[in-house]
Amino acid sequence: MKIAIVCYPTFGGSGVVATELGLELARRGHEIHFITYSQPVRLALLSPNVYYHEVNVPEYPLFHYQPYELALSSKLVDMVKLHRIELLHVHYAIPHAYAGYMAKQMLKDEGINIPMVTTLHGTDITLVGNHPFYKPAVTFSINKSDFVTSVSQSLKDDTLKLFNIKNEIEVIPNFIELDKNTNDPSIPCQRSVMAKKNERIITHISNFRKVKRIPDVIKIFYNIQKEIPAKLMMVGDGPEKEKAEYLCQELGILDKVIFFGNSNEIDKILCLTDLFLLPSETESFGLAALEAMACRVPVISSNSGGLPEVNFEGVSGYLSDVGNIEEMAQNSLKILKEDATLQTFKENALSVAKQFDIKNILPLYEALYQKAINKYL
């Protein structure tokens, strides 16, 4: 199949999922065209069957806001015609589903019927998409997609609750490429670089937005390090990072916390890690937690959104109500105090992650694509 994938190219779950999906489809022989405004971060090297087309928005003094949707839909039309693309898969409803629908209509006018699959990722529904200023356009674009998927049951339920949706929504969970993420002997795992032998290593990875509850991460760690020797690795960048550094200073733990910024070496960081913290306000899925589990790292998370579908209580980690820092710290200590317990949780985390192996999930997308293409034959 010849598939155009539209996504955000930045560090963030939806872009990562879209990129990994495209790369695996390409390995399986499909022709994949990434269409976005810059090269996706996980698309370091162009591989066979993979193409990247950049969307440029020409500046003009009249424009207070650059019309990205216009440029994207025009690019989609041009690329579909040039490469005879058979299907559009847009990740994140805003504005991708909207621009995709416009491209579909323009192409229809020229006698080309192309199906569009829209994947909902979370914040496009729960945080941004249901703002009254966007809601009519988001509802319209979801309803006009040929097929709609959501990355968890929880996100599907939220979508049906928040929008007037007439389309079916199929749940296709996010996935992980296990072969790449576990036991790769080429990844040197030198714990000694980051911590002393007796210290536990705790990690948080995110885009440091408010929804991630960064102060909770730090306070949980503060409580942990009062009881056992530990280090915290904070990976990522975003609006809450500076405040986080101040909070560490205030609490007197700056020497125990390492701020990395954005990293393309997540596997190398996770292989050193004993515990992953994700106390988010909401999380449609929590890809970062799954990435941790695939590297044998248990997870302490909140129980909101789709997190209970990924992190299994008492198995791969523990879940608590949003903001319950004390319980999260206690549960962390339960896992970290004894080597044997930690080992059990590590093995459990990997076995839960195996359920989300890309090999199990990718055929679901392939079947859906085939159904979508057949719709217009």
Ligand code: GMT
């Ligand atoms: O978490 C973010 O702020 C980034 C956001 C995104 O659009 O990349 O992540 C969302 O999509 C991911 C991939 O499907 C999910 O794993 C995240 O849980 C989801 N984030 C939220 O729902 C807050």
